[in-house]
Amino acid sequence: MPSLQVLNTESCTVSEIHGIKYLDTKVAMEQFCDSQLINGNTYRHGEKSIYKAAICSHYLFSAGILAGEGKKNYGEKFADFIRKNDLGTLIETEAVTNDAWHPDHAGKVWVWTPNYTKLLAWYTKNCRSNAALKKRLETVIKELEQNCVRYTKYVELYGEKSTYKTELDKYREKLTAAQKSLGELVE
Numbered sequence: 001m002p003s004l005q006v007l008n009t010e011s012c013t014v015s016e017i018h019g020i021k022y023l024d025t026k027v028a029m030e031q032f033c034d035s036q037l038i039n040g041n042t043y044r045h046g047e048k049s050i051y052k053a054a055i056c057s058h059y060l061f062s063a064g065i066l067a068g069e070g071k072k073n074y075g076e077k078f079a080d081f082i083r084k085n086d087l088g089t090l091i092e093t094e095a096v097t098n099d100a101w102h103p104d105h106a107g108k109v110w111v112w113t114p115n116y117t118k119l120l121a122w123y124t125k126n127c128r129s130n131a132a133l134k135k136r137l138e139t140v141i142k143e144l145e146q147n148c149v150r151y152t153k154y155v156e157l158y159g160e161k162s163t164y165k166t167e168l169d170k171y172r173e174k175l176t177a178a179q180k181s182l183g184e185l186v187e
Contacts, residue, residue: 004035013057065106
């Protein structure tokens with residue numbers, strides 16, 4: 001069976017999703033979650049690899065559209081799945097002819113900013129491997145707890161109106177979501 005891949009770009013802010021055209025849309029999302037929520041994210045920084053349990057801020061995916069095809073392609077189906085399940089926000093480019101390589105094709109690109117809480121809730125409800133997710137969530141919870149402690153110290157140092165307060169609130173929300181999902185798996 002083909003598999004979805006998530007590849008790093010030059011920036012640790014964004015990764016690119018490859019292989020959705022070979023998979024059923026739900027299977028593609030399950031594989032994305034397996035890759036990013038269970039296996040985590042490894043990013044090359046110079047000579048060393050840095051591992052993080054967190055997902056990236058943004059993900060790119062794209063699709064070629066044959067001229068006059070008129071039916072939804074894999075990119076549009078994946079975007080529809082994200083919207084239908086409320087898994088984050090999407091920015092979509094217009095379809096533009098790919099004159100350099102395929103003048104009979106147009107190309108479209110989507111930038112997806114996942115909502116971690118909603119993505120985790122969807123995956124907890126629909127995942128295939130509770131044991132793997134449970135183990136992963138335990139690691140994620142530890143990392144999020146450490147981030148909450150660190151950002152609490154920053155807020156104490158720089159004040160409630162600092163940007164650290166906003167980041168602390170985000171980490172607390174993610175921590176609550178991870179703890180809730182872990183609780184649902186254990187029950």
